[in-house]
Amino acid sequence: MQDRALAYASQVLGPCDVVKDHSWGHQWSSVVQLRDRAGHEWFLKQHRDRDRYLAEVTAYLRWVPTLSDHAPRLRAHDATQRAIILSALPGHPARWPTATIDPTQIRAETAMHHQAGALLRRLHNAHSEPQPQYAAARLEELELLTRQAANLLTPGELGFARTEIQALASLPAPRLVPCHRDYTMRNWLIDSGKVYMLDFEWTQLNAWVTDLTRLHIGPWRTRPDLRDAFLDGYGRELDDADRVLLRADAALTTVWLVIKARESDQESFERANREALHRLMAEAW
Known part of the structure; x- marks a missing residue:
């Protein structure tokens, strides 16, 4: 400092x-x-x-x-x-969910994700605006990242991300809302069951599913009950168009995170996001 x-x-x-x-x-x-x-x-x-x-x-x-x-x-x-x-806010950082059969812990984790979903909806409701060129803008974003990732990711990995994002062209353009863009447990504080939201340095307007991406490629992969609780708190289910948007954003996000991890010399974080990208590719096949 x-x-x-x-x-x-x-x-x-x-x-x-x-x-x-x-x-x-x-x-x-x-x-x-x-x-x-x-x-x-x-x-x-x-x-x-x-x-x-x-x-x-x-x-x-x-x-x-x-x-x-x-x-x-x-x-x-x-x-x-x-x-x-x-x-300052009260509380402690939210813990990453673990595989468990303890019913008390499961209830606490699902309640936390339910409240986190409701809290995110409040942020998203703060503003909304159209973006007719959404698909083109996301593709342009990938092209910029591709130049940075040329020596980090294979043509197949980048080609997969491009295919996922090109699929957005077949959808109606989503409205943009204020997205946190790093909405994971590390940016939640918990105090007596109350959830607080932290760290807004990546916030910008984007499609609402953007704020599901880090959870989608992280804890929800093995805990779909947490995804269901979160969406229930948010008050909206994923439809077919949302799933296409989410897959595209997940592909773009993992590419971006690999680049950021390399820039900041975070080897384990880079490895984790490469693995997340490979899981997305496997699911697409």
Whole structure:
């Protein structure tokens, strides 16, 4: 964390103590927990990338307020430092589901996913707009990634992603809503059964199923009961068009995640997303 960012936090909050550094190993941002002289706790987040800073600030100003106390409150932001100051939330990070036959744990996990689905619906309901060129835009996005992934993925892997995305051309263009785009358990806090949503740095307008992708290629693969609970909380089932959209987004997302994992030197994360891409390919066959 740069000294100037901490100095900015002191200007906003007054003298503060650093409680803990919560930064992830990928180094895309730094996150420090602070405590002011009144005993209130805050989080100071500083982005390395200006686009991520702008995306997160935009989300907090436009759409996150619809989540009320289920998300942090933006106290201040500074474009020069690419820094934001957020209120602290109670709770602990949600645990990744495991294969279990314990009925108490199953009930807790399904209740969590049900509430997470309902919470996501509130974010998506904050805005909606048409995008007639949705299929073309997603294909253009893949072409940009293909140039970055030329030495990471095979022509067959990239060709699979292209085929999945080309299938979007046969569908009516979906409406765009504010999507979190990293909606997994690592960005949920749980406190006494209440779910909180965190980290909006990847938020942008997209089709609603975009926010199902990380769960679809992750825990829902072996726990369809969690998918059903989530969709019940969201209040919408997947129809045939949604499934095509989800397959396309899953293919695009795994390509993107392989690139990001390599950029941040996260070998296990890169391997996991390669495996996810191969599972998608196997299911398509």
